[in-house]
Amino acid sequence: MRLFYNIFIVAYRLSIGLASFFDGKAALWVKGRRDIFGEIKSRLEPGEKITWFHCASLGEFEQGRPLMERMKKQKPETKIFLTFFSPSGYEMRKDYPFADFIFYLPYDSPKNARRFIELVRPQMAIFVKYEFWFNYISQLEKKNIPLYLVSGMFRKDQHFFKWWAFWQRKQLKKFKYFFLQDDSSETLLNGIGLKNTLVAGDTRFDRVSEILEQEVKLPFIEKFKNGQRILCAGSSWPPDEDIILNYLQKENPDIKLIIAPHDISKKHIDEIIKKFGGYSTVLYSRRESLGNDLLNAKILIINSIGLLNKLYRFTDIAYIGGGFGLAIHNLLEAAVYGIPVVYGPKHRHFREAVELAENRGGFPIANKEEFLMIMDKLISDKAFYKKNALAAGNYVRENAGASELILKELP
Numbered sequence: 001m002r003l004f005y006n007i008f009i010v011a012y013r014l015s016i017g018l019a020s021f022f023d024g025k026a027a028l029w030v031k032g033r034r035d036i037f038g039e040i041k042s043r044l045e046p047g048e049k050i051t052w053f054h055c056a057s058l059g060e061f062e063q064g065r066p067l068m069e070r071m072k073k074q075k076p077e078t079k080i081f082l083t084f085f086s087p088s089g090y091e092m093r094k095d096y097p098f099a100d101f102i103f104y105l106p107y108d109s110p111k112n113a114r115r116f117i118e119l120v121r122p123q124m125a126i127f128v129k130y131e132f133w134f135n136y137i138s139q140l141e142k143k144n145i146p147l148y149l150v151s152g153m154f155r156k157d158q159h160f161f162k163w164w165a166f167w168q169r170k171q172l173k174k175f176k177y178f179f180l181q182d183d184s185s186e187t188l189l190n191g192i193g194l195k196n197t198l199v200a201g202d203t204r205f206d207r208v209s210e211i212l213e214q215e216v217k218l219p220f221i222e223k224f225k226n227g228q229r230i231l232c233a234g235s236s237w238p239p240d241e242d243i244i245l246n247y248l249q250k251e252n253p254d255i256k257l258i259i260a261p262h263d264i265s266k267k268h269i270d271e272i273i274k275k276f277g278g279y280s281t282v283l284y285s286r287r288e289s290l291g292n293d294l295l296n297a298k299i300l301i302i303n304s305i306g307l308l309n310k311l312y313r314f315t316d317i318a319y320i321g322g323g324f325g326l327a328i329h330n331l332l333e334a335a336v337y338g339i340p341v342v343y344g345p346k347h348r349h350f351r352e353a354v355e356l357a358e359n360r361g362g363f364p365i366a367n368k369e370e371f372l373m374i375m376d377k378l379i380s381d382k383a384f385y386k387k388n389a390l391a392a393g394n395y396v397r398e399n400a401g402a403s404e405l406i407l408k409e410l411p
Helices: 002-019 024-031 036-043 058-074 087-093 110-120 134-142 166-172 183-191 204-213 219-225 238-251 266-275 284-289 292-296 308-314 351-359 368-380 382-398 402-409
Strands: 050-055 079-084 101-104 124-128 147-152 177-180 197-199 230-236 256-261 281-283 299-301 317-320 341-343 362-364
Touching: 002 024, 002 134, 024 087, 036 101, 036 110, 050 058, 058 079, 058 087, 058 124, 058 147, 058 204, 058 402, 079 087, 087 101, 110 134, 134 147, 134 166, 177 183, 177 402, 183 197, 204 308, 204 382, 204 402, 219 256, 219 292, 219 308, 230 238, 230 308, 238 256, 238 266, 238 317, 238 368, 256 266, 256 308, 266 281, 266 299, 281 284, 317 368, 341 368, 351 362, 351 382, 368 382
Parallel strands: 050 079, 050 124, 079 101, 124 147, 147 177, 177 197, 230 256, 230 317, 256 299, 281 299, 317 341, 341 362
Antiparallel strands: none
8 A cells, every 4th residue: 555655646746747837836836845855954953852843735834823833932942843735835934933944845755754854853743634644654653753633633534434444544543642623533533443632622713813812903994994894705716706796786785895815816806806897996906096096995806915814803794715616715714803704615624614604603605695695684684793793703712722732732
């Protein structure tokens, strides 16, 4: 089985190399790993006490972030070595100040894994949520370096729980401890003989709670709001934008709209401007020169990154995009502010989406008609709005604290 796994890794590496000739993200993936061992070697000093954090991408980074920051404050002598698999994580957080070293993770060949572990020599390794690179896992075990999974989530349809997956389950046994998000994940691991588990919760609740406590001033948003209610479409995709446009056209609500799309390329921004051409629309990048146009605008398009989790603070209702594509984006960044969140049907693998719906702080929709119905209810029924907004905020507060629990258990 290990042979087949390594063949797959080589094939994957070759496919990324071919894709890099015509795909920008693949090109970054390849470029970021060139001479990576030379870069690592030039940065490290002998005898450093290193804790290795690995995150697949930006979402997993946000889950690991509260742990890294608390660890750095409690043990400032510890050096944080942070790796990413995806360019979308690395390129966004390559200057993250709480990590001492930030690199792409070399692809998971036996040679790369052995060389990486021998160079970095971490005292312990922490993988976030979903990452299972089996050659790295094996090398950590060979060097007696404890490996932990934090904010772990397991589902019964994963290959670990298939009757034929003996080798994959064997790799899981090399983890020192699993810090899990929910009881069902613990039940699944216990069912295959893994008892080294603790349901600690999701560290993202700690991260968004920290954002809530920060002082944020965005004068241009306050001017745009102009005393009206705001619907914010966060991390939207074209199907999400179509649903919102349909709502504006049919209901003509007394509400303003912020669109912060997932794709901020000029092509997509131009498509949004054209799509919402029947409304007074302004761009964030031109906010300084807009004057009263910002005050009177119906729609504000955010053609920049890094603002979304702050924008929700000034929002009355959040629509979270991605639910009509691969999967929804981060609900907690909005819910923490005590506002109802609406999202599409691709959410079943996200615990917070299911639980927010159960608590009535979140509203999954399957089509544009359901969006019209829930928006009409939230806008017209003040008691209904207040009850569900409160439920969203309470849900986040009640689930915070995972980071402190995990840190107490780590050496």
